[in-house]
Amino acid sequence: MSKVIVSALYKSDVFTMACRQFDQAADAINLPEDLRDRTKYPRRCLAVALPIKRDDGSITVFEGYRVQHNLSTGPSKGGIRFHEHVTIGEVAALAMWMSWKCSLVGLPYGGAKGGVICNPRQMSQGELERLSRRYMQEMINFVGPQIDVPAPDMGTNEQIMGWMMDTYSNHVGHVEPAVVTGKPISLGGSEGRREATGAGVAYLVKAYLEDMKIPVKNATVAIQGFGNVGSETAAALANYGAKIIAISDYTGAIYNERGIDIRKALEYVKYAKVLKDFDGGQAISNEQLLELKVTVLIPAALERVITNDNAPKLQCRLLAEAANGPTTNSADKILEQRGDIEIIPDVLCNSGGVIVSYFEWLQNLQHYYWTRDEVLQKLFTMLDRAKASVDAQKAKFGFSRRLAALTLGIARVADAKRIRGLFP
Ligand code: GLU
Numbered sequence: 436m437s438k439v440i441v442s443a444l445y446k447s448d449v450f451t452m453a454c455r456q457f458d459q460a461a462d463a464i465n466l467p468e469d470l471r472d473r474t475k476y477p478r479r480c481l482a483v484a485l486p487i488k489r490d491d492g493s494i495t496v497f498e499g500y501r502v503q504h505n506l507s508t509g510p511s512k513g514g515i516r517f518h519e520h521v522t523i524g525e526v527a528a529l530a531m532w533m534s535w536k537c538s539l540v541g542l543p544y545g546g547a548k549g550g551v552i553c554n555p556r557q558m559s560q561g562e563l564e565r566l567s568r569r570y571m572q573e574m575i576n577f578v579g580p581q582i583d584v585p586a587p588d589m590g591t592n593e594q595i596m597g598w599m600m601d602t603y604s605n606h607v608g609h610v611e612p613a614v615v616t617g618k619p620i621s622l623g624g625s626e627g628r629r630e631a632t633g634a635g636v637a638y639l640v641k642a643y644l645e646d647m648k649i650p651v652k653n654a655t656v657a658i659q660g661f662g663n664v665g666s667e668t669a670a671a672l673a674n675y676g677a678k679i680i681a682i683s684d685y686t687g688a689i690y691n692e693r694g695i696d697i698r699k700a701l702e703y704v705k706y707a708k709v710l711k712d713f714d715g716g717q718a719i720s721n722e723q724l725l726e727l728k729v730t731v732l733i734p735a736a737l738e739r740v741i742t743n744d745n746a747p748k749l750q751c752r753l754l755a756e757a758a759n760g761p762t763t764n765s766a767d768k769i770l771e772q773r774g775d776i777e778i779i780p781d782v783l784c785n786s787g788g789v790i791v792s793y794f795e796w797l798q799n800l801q802h803y804y805w806t807r808d809e810v811l812q813k814l815f816t817m818l819d820r821a822k823a824s825v826d827a828q829k830a831k832f833g834f835s836r837r838l839a840a841l842t843l844g845i846a847r848v849a850d851a852k853r854i855r856g857l858f859p
Pocket residue numbers: 512513514515584585586587588589616759785786788789790792
């Protein structure tokens with residue numbers, strides 16, 4: 436049988452990492468050879484040039500991508516990232532992880548991801564609006580409520596989803612809220628969506644601490660990243676009574692062994708935009724934060740931050756992967772050999788976001804809206820179910836928790852592909 440090398444387009448460390456994870460999981464479940472490449476590689480992608488008029492009258496051409504990894508089990512689903520270091524390989528890896536995540540938690544979606552190479556912090560609201568609208572305009576034939584449903588990710592937010600929804604709706608000639616999720620409530624967004632990822636991370640952290648017989652009130656926590664996910668996770672864990680002793684963003688980290696007042700940090704960031712110079716603790720580096728002695732370490736920013744170098748030095752009991760792909764393959768091996776750190780793998784840990792996105796899409800299609808309590812209750816029920824299935828798979832086959840989660844997610848996608856067969 437000839438082997439097709441498909442991935443020249445996506446060549447990057449992060450795509451290789453996602454492929455290695457896939458290969459390991461496929462080996463672990465003896466996935467038939469003829470299903471492997473079909474399940475592993477992204478189905479299709481679109482790269483677009485986005486010429487935008489700047490406020491000073493000049494024009495900048497941005498580059499944007501959308502990768503749809505799997506379309507076999509429903510429309511594809513996943514966020515759009517605005518970040519200066521976005522690459523198509525990264526977007527493809529993130530799309531792959533969305534497939535396993537949606538499949539693991541039982542959502543009727545394939546995985547997708549989008550990205551634009553830009554620094555939203557250095558752009559005005561007007562420039563961001565033109566960029567967001569242009570991106571959606573270029574994607575019109577590639578997305579839709581039954582095709583591919585984008586959402587926020589790093590660097591994008593409710594307002595950006597609102598502009599995208601408006602652009603799409605204007606094009607089709609009627610209001611179409613179900614084309615994106617993570618919208619403002621007034622445009623058909625769901626109660627609880629903004630905090631969903633963080634609320635889910637905190638809920639799972641609390642549940643795993645209970646399994647480890649550690650009362651959440653005795654837990655100390657360090658969180659890398661104070662964007663939507665990191666800050667909502669911090670707020671939810673502080674609510675449960677945990678002590679957040681370190682937080683960080685790209686400007687550096689803040690450490691306070693007595694516990695950081697998260698409400699104050701949130702107020703500060705609202706005004707200052709960054710954590711730099713926040714006086715709720717002492718300044719340390721992001722690297723130091725990762726190696727602190729804490730009960731729970733939560734990477735909630737970019738991928739590949741737990742590496743060969745720092746994996747041997749981690750001092751946490753529980754590693755909760757709020758970010759997508761924070762742990763490299765070799766760091767993962769080191770942590771497995773160490774055996775003293777429990778891991779909540781990304782595809783389970785941060786799935787609260789896409790679960791509530793699914794609720795938002797359902798509410799949009801039904802034109803019937805749920806209360807916040809209903810949303811959160813349904814979210815926690817789905818997380819309980821996913822956690823139980825991952826832990827059962829782990830116990831049954833003696834897998835690591837990551838391998839358990841990935842094998843469940845991948846097996847369902849592969850099975851759907853097998854049953855549907857090849858067309859024509
Ligand atoms: N960007 C989020 C993720 O990585 C959410 C995706 C969505 O809601 O579709 O899971």
